Amino acid sequence: MRGTRFNIILGFLLLAIPLLLASIYWYNKPHLDVKQAEASYVLTAQNLIDEYQENEIATNEKYSESVILVKGRVFEVSTLKGNSVITLKDEDSESSIICHLLPEENGKVLNLKVGQDIGIKGICTGYLLDVIMVRCTIVE
Known part of the structure; x- marks a missing residue:
């Protein structure tokens, strides 16, 4: 026993x-260093939004937790808890891409203007009416 x-x-x-x-x-x-990481995919903002709207599940499997480079037009620049947030959106689209930038990127945001075309590299986390990207950096 x-x-x-x-x-x-x-x-x-x-x-x-x-x-x-x-x-x-x-x-x-x-965490993965997004600045040093190579982007797995390079897309325009509208292409990424369209893919999510056509088939959210398949697109989520393809891009979720991947480093992607998105090129698009700045729709809005804001801050959340001291970090910059850039929204990429076309005028004719209802959805957008919300990019939460790394703290060291805050200085670069000061030079951005609404309507400017930029590239942002970050980790895609999914789609909730808008595509969400985290730990983003602005690509020169």
């Missing part, structure tokens, strides 16, 4: 310790 209890506890520990170590590793894993 005593040996069975010991074997159960030992088996539990042999499973729990590797899972705990893997969890700690994944939690502390550094």
Whole structure:
């Protein structure tokens, strides 16, 4: 009886310790450096919006969590929690691409004007009436 209890506890520990170590590793894993990363896809803003509107599931599988470079026209520049947010949109489109920039990109935003064409590289996270991109940088 005593040996069975010991074997159960030992088996539990042999499973729990590797899972705990893997969890700690994944939690502390550094983020991808978007500035240095090569873009997997290069698209126009309207092409990306059209793809999401035609087939959201397939497009999400294709672009989600990928570094993409989107070229489009600045519709709005704003801030959220101290970081700049750029919205890319065409006049005839209802949807847009909302790009949340890295903090070090805030200085570059001061030179932007509404209607200007720019390229933004970032990680696509999905579509919620608008395409959302995070950890973005402005491409010169």
